[in-house]
Amino acid sequence: MALHRLSFRLRQTVTHVRSLHTSGCGQQQEATAVESEPEPFSVFRAQENDPACQSEKLIGQYYTLPPAHIKTVFPHGLPPRYQQQIKTFNEACMMVRSPALEVISYLKKTDFSKPAVRYIFYGMKGSGKTMSLCHAVHFCYTQGWLVLHIPDAHLWVKNCKELLPSSYNTSRFDQPLQATEWLRNFRITNEPLLSKIKTKQRYIWTKREFTEEGAALGELVDQGIARVKSSSDVVGAVIKELRLQSGQPESDFRMAVAVDGVNALWGRSTIKKEDKSSVDPEELTLVYNLRKLMKNDWRGFDSMDPFIPVSVPNYSEKEFESCYLYYMDRQWLQHPQSRTEEGKKEIIFLSNKNPSMMDRICAFL
Amino acid sequence: MAASCARTVGSFLGKCGSCSSSISAVTSQLSRQVLSRQICVSSALRRKNLAAAGPEKYTMEYIKKQVEEFDIGKRHLANMMGEDPENFTQEDIDVRVPCCLCGHPDQVFPKQRAIQWGEDRRPFHFLFYTGKQSYYTLMHETFGKILVIEKYQDRLRAKGLLTKDIKQISLSASRWLKKEELEELLVENISIQDYNRFIQLMESLLSMPYCTIEEEFVLRYRQNLEAQSRKQAMPVLERDERGVAFSTADGRRKTSDSTVTLRDCGSGRITINGRDYLQYFPVLQDREQLMFPLQFMGMLGRFDLECTVSGGGRSSQAGALRLAISRGLLSFLSDGEMENMRQAGLLTPDPRVRERKKPGQKKARKKFTWKKR
Numbered sequence: 001m002a003l004h005r006l007s008f009r010l011r012q013t014v015t016h017v018r019s020l021h022t023s024g025c026g027q028q029q030e031a032t033a034v035e036s037e038p039e040p041f042s043v044f045r046a047q048e049n050d051p052a053c054q055s056e057k058l059i060g061q062y063y064t065l066p067p068a069h070i071k072t073v074f075p076h077g078l079p080p081r082y083q084q085q086i087k088t089f090n091e092a093c094m095m096v097r098s099p100a101l102e103v104i105s106y107l108k109k110t111d112f113s114k115p116a117v118r119y120i121f122y123g124m125k126g127s128g129k130t131m132s133l134c135h136a137v138h139f140c141y142t143q144g145w146l147v148l149h150i151p152d153a154h155l156w157v158k159n160c161k162e163l164l165p166s167s168y169n170t171s172r173f174d175q176p177l178q179a180t181e182w183l184r185n186f187r188i189t190n191e192p193l194l195s196k197i198k199t200k201q202r203y204i205w206t207k208r209e210f211t212e213e214g215a216a217l218g219e220l221v222d223q224g225i226a227r228v229k230s231s232s233d234v235v236g237a238v239i240k241e242l243r244l245q246s247g248q249p250e251s252d253f254r255m256a257v258a259v260d261g262v263n264a265l266w267g268r269s270t271i272k273k274e275d276k277s278s279v280d281p282e283e284l285t286l287v288y289n290l291r292k293l294m295k296n297d298w299r300g301f302d303s304m305d306p307f308i309p310v311s312v313p314n315y316s317e318k319e320f321e322s323c324y325l326y327y328m329d330r331q332w333l334q335h336p337q338s339r340t341e342e343g344k345k346e347i348i349f350l351s352n353k354n355p356s357m358m359d360r361i362c363a364f365l
Numbered sequence: 366m367a368a369s370c371a372r373t374v375g376s377f378l379g380k381c382g383s384c385s386s387s388i389s390a391v392t393s394q395l396s397r398q399v400l401s402r403q404i405c406v407s408s409a410l411r412r413k414n415l416a417a418a419g420p421e422k423y424t425m426e427y428i429k430k431q432v433e434e435f436d437i438g439k440r441h442l443a444n445m446m447g448e449d450p451e452n453f454t455q456e457d458i459d460v461r462v463p464c465c466l467c468g469h470p471d472q473v474f475p476k477q478r479a480i481q482w483g484e485d486r487r488p489f490h491f492l493f494y495t496g497k498q499s500y501y502t503l504m505h506e507t508f509g510k511i512l513v514i515e516k517y518q519d520r521l522r523a524k525g526l527l528t529k530d531i532k533q534i535s536l537s538a539s540r541w542l543k544k545e546e547l548e549e550l551l552v553e554n555i556s557i558q559d560y561n562r563f564i565q566l567m568e569s570l571l572s573m574p575y576c577t578i579e580e581e582f583v584l585r586y587r588q589n590l591e592a593q594s595r596k597q598a599m600p601v602l603e604r605d606e607r608g609v610a611f612s613t614a615d616g617r618r619k620t621s622d623s624t625v626t627l628r629d630c631g632s633g634r635i636t637i638n639g640r641d642y643l644q645y646f647p648v649l650q651d652r653e654q655l656m657f658p659l660q661f662m663g664m665l666g667r668f669d670l671e672c673t674v675s676g677g678g679r680s681s682q683a684g685a686l687r688l689a690i691s692r693g694l695l696s697f698l699s700d701g702e703m704e705n706m707r708q709a710g711l712l713t714p715d716p717r718v719r720e721r722k723k724p725g726q727k728k729a730r731k732k733f734t735w736k737k738r
Binding site for chain 1: 666
């Protein structure tokens with residue numbers, strides 16, 4: 001069946017293949033022919049779909065994300081343009097690039113007795129930082145880790161419609177909408193693990209609602225989703241629990257925190273109070289709790305490890321080549337000139353091999 | 366010496382008093398840019414200006430007197446300058462006294478016809494009563510030439526030496542005289558239909574195989590086209606320490622100035638004011654402008670560009686850079702390719718600048734709301 005699919009693809013693109021009729025030896029011949037020929041259409045497709053097994057040889061190649069994973073791991077993580085691309089191409093192919101591979105290799109080698117290390121993806125606008133982050137998150141998920149993925153910290157810091165004074169601490173402000181949304185997505189991502197983790201503390205939300213000690217984390221999350229008003233506090237509670245528990249030797253799960261746009265936590269916010277004075281990010285509950293998480297005292301140590309910066313550059317020649325071939329394969333480049341050598345050079349020039357620029361240019365070709 | 370020179374020139378200008386207003390009108394037109402493109406600044410133009418100024422008719426004696434005075438003035442000027450009075454030409458005057466706009470009286474005063482009839486009031490020319498005597502003489506002359514060619518052809522045919530492959534007159538570098546130019550040549554007015562008939566006749570003359578006999582006659586009525594491939598000022602191709610060839614060029618557009626250094630390294634990197642060009646020009650249109658000269662010549666990935674640009678807005682900076690890149694590219698190209706670039710318009714500086722706002726209007730062109738009453 002797989003052979004049949006493969007040869008069907010061959011028929012579309014490679015023209016000098018003999019016609020395939022279902023006969024045993026015929027198919028075998030096709031198979032050998034497939035292996036011996038250089039397979040022009042799959043030069044850029046990696047055979048390894050599992051991030052754990054991807055090596056540096058696969059840099060520049062596309063691997064497919066299984067659709068089931070996308071729904072669970074990335075309900076909110078992928079950039080919107082990429083989501084549109086997934087819908088158009090009917091498949092989610094991500095390119096294997098060196099920054100992501102580097103971080104994955106570090107993650108594989110992490111020593112869990114030491115304090116957590118922080119990695120920062122940095123680079124020019126549109127160079128692929130979010131995508132690399134998603135790649136790493138996918139890896140963590142396949143390893144069975146608990147993933148705390150915040151899609152865009154900027155969304156929490158600006159354009160907030162509702163701001164409530166916090167019930168827990170009156171000097172701070174709550175953002176119920178964003179908190180509930182995040183809790184919902186968090187639950188989707190980490191369903192299996194939530195039932196295993198137990199709370200260590202008793203939480204009282206209102207006079208009648210409280211969460212017992214020893215309840216599953218899933219219940220806590222449900223509580224937050226149900227009671228919108230206290231959702232930000234629930235987020236804070238969840239974070240505290242996870243922080244405390246992930247360090248204990250008896251806990252059997254690993255945690256990974258991924259924040260996109262982490263510089264928003266320390267920058268300025270555009271939210272204004274009723275008296276038009278701007279709100280400090282510190283005064284937002286969500287941001288406050290997140291900062292505590294970033295602080296790296298999961299073991300109780302207060303040592304702030306320095307970050308490990310990982311730069312995300314524009315595409316290299318090889319990566320650009322493979323992206324171009326991918327678009328050609330998907331019949332994305334319709335303009336006749338874009339298929340020529342000169343057209344390719346023009347695209348290189350105009351986009352300067354920046355991934356998002358190239359995507360935008362090829363979008364209307 | 367310069368002062369006395371100026372005084373003579375002043376008196377010069379004073380004498381041609383009636384044409385002073387025309388000169389001032391001409392001066393305003395003679396700005397830096399237009400000087401190189403004087404189209405039809407001939408007596409035809411001055412004739413129109415003079416019609417506004419002074420009397421049209423100049424008698425022959427008056428013109429003769431003007432010519433004599435002009436000559437005397439020229440000799441005085443030559444004496445002052447220390448040049449030879451005999452061989453002092455108009456070009457020398459232009460070089461020495463560039464402000465002297467009054468040329469030879471023949472150029473200043475319009476060409477007018479002398480009286481066409483004698484004392485017994487009988488006209489000199491046999492075609493006088495047609496009204497357009499010079500035009501009809503010309504037509505007759507042309508037809509005469511056609512007959513001459515036909516007779517020549519007959520003779521050759523009789524001898525049996527009629528061959529088809531003969532050198533034709535090269536007409537690519539010239540064009541027919543325009544109607545105004547023909548009028549000026551004939552010193553009389555002709556209508557559009559007359560002009561077309563004349564051109565038709567000349568074309569039929571040219572269609573005959575042996576028209577090269579009358580080549581000189583034909584060329585009299587053709588105007589050479591302006592120098593097509595004007596040699597552009599090419600930047601110098603230098604080599605730096607590593608042996609890489611590079612060239613530097615400037616460009617300007619609206620209020621932006623740019624300088625570009627093209628290096629023949631082999632990578633396609635571009636730096637503008639120290640920043641990446643993707644960062645500097647986030648808009649696709651500007652980057653396309655940068656790409657145009659290189660793509661036109663097919664040299665996209667070959668050069669390394671190091672640019673600086675200042676002034677103006679986003680679009681004008683892109684235009685200035687484009688011009689600078691095209692100019693810089695010239696030193697790497699052959700002549701034929703340079704001609705291609707010139708025809709593509711890559712080497713022409715864009716003369717458009719911001720039009721000034723006028724009083725009585727909102728902006729340069731927008732007028733205030735028009736009220737009927």
